[in-house]
Amino acid sequence: MKFIAILTLLFAPCVAFAQTSPSTLAxxxxxxxxxxxxxxxxxxxxxxxxxxxxxxxxxxxxxxxxxxxxxxxxxxxxxxxxxxxxxxxxxxxxxxxxxxxxxxxxxxxxxxxxxxxNGKTPITRCEDVAKYQTIAAIDQPNVRVIANPGGSNERFARAKLSHAQLTIHSDNLTIFDELTKGRADVFVTEAAEAIVQSKAHPELCAVNPDKPLQYAxxxxxxxxxxxxxxxxxxxxxxxxxxxxxxxxxxxxxxxx
Known part of the structure; x- marks a missing residue:
């Protein structure tokens, strides 16, 4: 019984701390x-x-x-x-x-x-939409894929598009300029961004945003x-x- 009492005394401060530690809400x-x-x-x-x-x-x-x-x-x-x-x-x-x-x-x-x-969706120049309908079509040595660093877009590109020419572009906002100027062929991002940026850049089109390449x-x-x-x-x-x-x-x- 003494052993149990000692354990109770030892752990009581820890329990009290866990119970009184404020939540982010508070x-x-x-x-x-x-x-x-x-x-x-x-x-x-x-x-x-x-x-x-x-x-x-x-x-x-x-x-x-x-x-x-x-x-x-x-x-x-x-x-x-x-x-x-x-x-x-x-x-x-x-x-x-x-x-x-x-x-x-x-x-x-x-x-x-x-x-x-909001699954992964390619965005490319509108005249090239038919070329990049699938992961297999994008994952080719002659396709220049671009991605922004540090997030799920880079992880997707490295995991699924390892045979393509991958460029990591540090500024997510100017990736779309790289596509319009012909310095990259495809950027795979979330469907919502592909749709919004295709409206902002009429030269670009989201490829099948209602049927993403990968669920997310x-x-x-x-x-x-x-x-x-x-x-x-x-x-x-x-x-x-x-x-x-x-x-x-x-x-x-x-x-x-």
Whole structure:
């Protein structure tokens, strides 16, 4: 009995700490600030117009989430390569901006419930659409594939298009100029971005965006182990879809 009592005394502080350790939910509510990591280079989800000025579907959604917590959103600029390291280091409370759900990211962080199915879709010059209908057609030695570094687009290109000529282009926003100017043939990205950028660049066309080359989901990155905050975010997202708020914002940024 004495042994059990000693163990109880030893572990009691740890249990108490685990029970009283504040959730992100409590911290955001108390501080009045929701810190959001975002690369800010991915239309229509998050785009940095100027220092400190962001716009996009996920920017508006984060504003909605912050509002439910009586907080203001604070956008923390990162890159795709540094997104997970910055998030794990505690630089933000949530990450958004067109983030693909992946098992690799799941190893170090939670994901919210997915808010969009958004699979990998090629974008190319309109006259070349017929050439690049499948992975096999793109994965050829004479095809110049371009990708942005550090995210799921680069991983897809390296895993599925290893026979093509791959160029890693550091600026996601100017990749589309590389295509229009004929310095690259294909960029494989998410369907939503391919559709939006084909509207912004009439020379470019999304290839079968309704039938992606690979299934993918979008979600928000959340602190690992924080079930309280994840449950709150999932419930907020559920209600946003149920009451039409998400549909309204989606129509604003995606046209659907």
């Amino acid at each position: 911290r955001v509510t108390q501080s009045g600030v929701l810190r959001v990591c975002t690369p800010g280079d991915y239309k229509p989800f998050s785009f940095q117009r100027a220092p400190g000025e962001f716009e996009g579907l996920d920017v508006d959604m984060m504003g909605s989430l912050a509002g439910t917590l009586n907080a203001r959103p604070e956008l923390v600029k990162t890159t795709w390569a540094n997104l997970l390291p910055d998030f794990v280091a505690g630089k933000c409370d949530i990450a958004a901006g067109g983030i693909s759900v992946s098992l690799e990211r799941q190893k170090q962080a939670y994901f919210s419930a997915p808010y969009m199915v 989901e979008m979600g928000y990155l959340l602190p690992n182990g924080d079930d309280v905050f994840r449950n709150f975010v999932d419930q907020w997202l559920h209600l946003s879809k149920a009451n039409g708020d998400y549909a309204q914002l989606s129509a604003k940024w995606l046209g659907k």
